[in-house]
Amino acid sequence: MDSGAVAGLAIGCTISAAIIIIVCIMISRQLGYCNWFGANEKKDRRTPTPSNPAPLAPVVAPPIVHPPKKDDHRASLPVQSKPKVRKPNPLPILDVTPKPRKEISSPVDNPASDLCPKYLCKKYIRILKLASGYFNVRHDRCYCSLCYPAERTSVFTTAGSQYTVPRGWTNFGLQIDEAAFNSNRIFSKWFTTFYGTSRDDVESIIRNRFIPFSGDNLLDGSVFTRHIYDKRYILSSPSINYASLERFCPTDTVLIKHKWYDIKIVLACKQYPLGLLKQRGFKSNVCRIIPDDEIEWKTDQRATTIPYSILIRVQGHRCNQQCRSQHSSS
Ligand SMILES: [Zn+2]
Numbered sequence: 001m002d003s004g005a006v007a008g009l010a011i012g013c014t015i016s017a018a019i020i021i022i023v024c025i026m027i028s029r030q031l032g033y034c035n036w037f038g039a040n041e042k043k044d045r046r047t048p049t050p051s052n053p054a055p056l057a058p059v060v061a062p063p064i065v066h067p068p069k070k071d072d073h074r075a076s077l078p079v080q081s082k083p084k085v086r087k088p089n090p091l092p093i094l095d096v097t098p099k100p101r102k103e104i105s106s107p108v109d110n111p112a113s114d115l116c117p118k119y120l121c122k123k124y125i126r127i128l129k130l131a132s133g134y135f136n137v138r139h140d141r142c143y144c145s146l147c148y149p150a151e152r153t154s155v156f157t158t159a160g161s162q163y164t165v166p167r168g169w170t171n172f173g174l175q176i177d178e179a180a181f182n183s184n185r186i187f188s189k190w191f192t193t194f195y196g197t198s199r200d201d202v203e204s205i206i207r208n209r210f211i212p213f214s215g216d217n218l219l220d221g222s223v224f225t226r227h228i229y230d231k232r233y234i235l236s237s238p239s240i241n242y243a244s245l246e247r248f249c250p251t252d253t254v255l256i257k258h259k260w261y262d263i264k265i266v267l268a269c270k271q272y273p274l275g276l277l278k279q280r281g282f283k284s285n286v287c288r289i290i291p292d293d294e295i296e297w298k299t300d301q302r303a304t305t306i307p308y309s310i311l312i313r314v315q316g317h318r319c320n321q322q323c324r325s326q327h328s329s330s
């Protein structure tokens, strides 16, 4: 081999080596293993300036991987925190949902028609065959616990005289002689009293327009016979409790829609004040409003006790030893 060929081979090898070195450097730079040309860029990333904002992008990623504290997590990751905020929501939702259910369920489970006895009272009036002409529906009023709440007054006053609110009773207005009532100012000047009666007597009385004495001859030719002995006077009371005692107001046990009920009838009356005697009743501690020593009112004045409405009380019947066999089949 001559010297020229050796020189050419040496130059070729040198150039090849140089090319290989350059290529290796370029590859290393692409892979990031070489700092020779990137030293200034790394310095810029550590100390970012407004004039060099682009390299900030990789810095945002690390907090996503490391949520060290709850506060930091909420502040730095508002988007990721949304699903976690939903977790406490079920508690307030559970607290809220039962409230409307309670309000809705009570009237649905206990409809007014099941609590208010007015429809049962109307059925009883039909059983008694009392003609509709006796009644004035404009004065109907119910004092059951649903229609007349406990917070309302328990005592009324008329003509300066107190009488009890007939709680638990349903009031059916009667037709009255309006001319007589207006001319005598009966509603404002006469007392209000209750007169306990029975299913056998009630129609005779309301047809007669006033409470008769026992033994009186009535318009239909019959003789009024009271179920208690009060021949020459009439007993009434400003207390619905006293007037509805069994002695004056016998219970009528009636089957309505396959169920037995205990029913009582009391007449609400306007009573002429003069000649009235207020006395102690045959039983004490019957009423917490009207005193015992003036709970029974007595009059011997004819046509001075005028009924203006029928009060009916319906209660579920509970059998005792005597009546069980009679009411067992319903
Ligand atoms: Zn009612």
Ligand SMILES: [Zn+2]
Pocket (backbone or CB within 6 Å): 317, 318, 319, 320, 323, 324, 326, 327
């Ligand atoms: Zn019974």
